[in-house]
Amino acid sequence: MSDPLSASGSPPCWICGDPADSDEHKFKRSDMVTRYGTNWPPVQQPFVFRGDGRWIRIQGPNSGQNLYRDMLCKPCNNARTKPFDLAYERFSTWVLANAATLCDRTEIDFGEVFGDSYPEETIQLLCYFVKSLGCRIVDAGAEPPSALRRILTTPNIIDTTPFRVTFGINDFWHRVDPSGHIVGKGELIRWPDSSAEAGFSWSETLGYLEIYHWYDVVWHPFPYGGDVMTGPLRSVRLAHYDPFPSEPAATMAGVADSL
Ligand SMILES: [Zn+2]
Numbered sequence: 001m002s003d004p005l006s007a008s009g010s011p012p013c014w015i016c017g018d019p020a021d022s023d024e025h026k027f028k029r030s031d032m033v034t035r036y037g038t039n040w041p042p043v044q045q046p047f048v049f050r051g052d053g054r055w056i057r058i059q060g061p062n063s064g065q066n067l068y069r070d071m072l073c074k075p076c077n078n079a080r081t082k083p084f085d086l087a088y089e090r091f092s093t094w095v096l097a098n099a100a101t102l103c104d105r106t107e108i109d110f111g112e113v114f115g116d117s118y119p120e121e122t123i124q125l126l127c128y129f130v131k132s133l134g135c136r137i138v139d140a141g142a143e144p145p146s147a148l149r150r151i152l153t154t155p156n157i158i159d160t161t162p163f164r165v166t167f168g169i170n171d172f173w174h175r176v177d178p179s180g181h182i183v184g185k186g187e188l189i190r191w192p193d194s195s196a197e198a199g200f201s202w203s204e205t206l207g208y209l210e211i212y213h214w215y216d217v218v219w220h221p222f223p224y225g226g227d228v229m230t231g232p233l234r235s236v237r238l239a240h241y242d243p244f245p246s247e248p249a250a251t252m253a254g255v256a257d258s259l
Helices: 029-036 074-080 082-097 110-139 146-153 171-176 252-257
Strands: 022-025 047-049 055-057 067-072 107-109 163-170 183-185 189-191 199-206 209-215 235-237 239-241
Touching: 022 074, 029 082, 029 183, 067 074, 067 110, 074 082, 074 146, 082 110, 082 199, 107 110, 110 146, 110 163, 110 199, 110 209, 110 235, 146 163, 163 171, 209 239
Parallel strands: 163 239
Antiparallel strands: 022 067, 047 055, 107 235, 163 209, 183 199, 189 199, 199 209
16 A cells, blocks of 8 residues: 555544554553563563564564554544453453363353443444554555444444454464463455455453454354354353364474574
């Protein structure tokens, strides 16, 4: 995509089109701090795998390697999407706190996660994932679909279709780290459609919980199973997925040593 520059010379905010002057974390700062603390000695700096297969270590939650630079304007990154960020932080904290039992559950009960405010906060959580996917698409150099903008700019939206989410337990990541401290991102896939806008699929990982993003991609049934979410739900059934069933319990140390 050739980014048209705004009148101010900054690239436009992908949500509203105003000049983008605000960075967004790739891995949310709160996810990093709750799982790893604020100061990381060199041997504990996390590995991040780049798109070309090489890896780097990032030095802290605010490291430049962990930022999408100038992708949003301040009003969109702060006021507009703040409730979405807060719902996500609440969800992420719950996922980490329940790492000992999440693997044995068949569903996520959002009443347990959010209490009585689950009808509002489940939609805000979905909107956080919309923001996250949009930033990833822009970072890949593609044009974010207009429906993603519409979802984020429509007050009190109750249905995020054609954006859908499914949740699943990744049994391999559970064997690697049952304490649930892993954070990760999957591969962004663009699904060309000759008659309409392209669809996208992606995933984010919190511990061993996979959050699958499906933008205008519909499966019958969806891969790995689980309930499809586009609006407020009290609970969703979880998918289960084991990408390496014959791999018993690799450790991250072992992975690092082999590089
Ligand atoms: Zn904006």
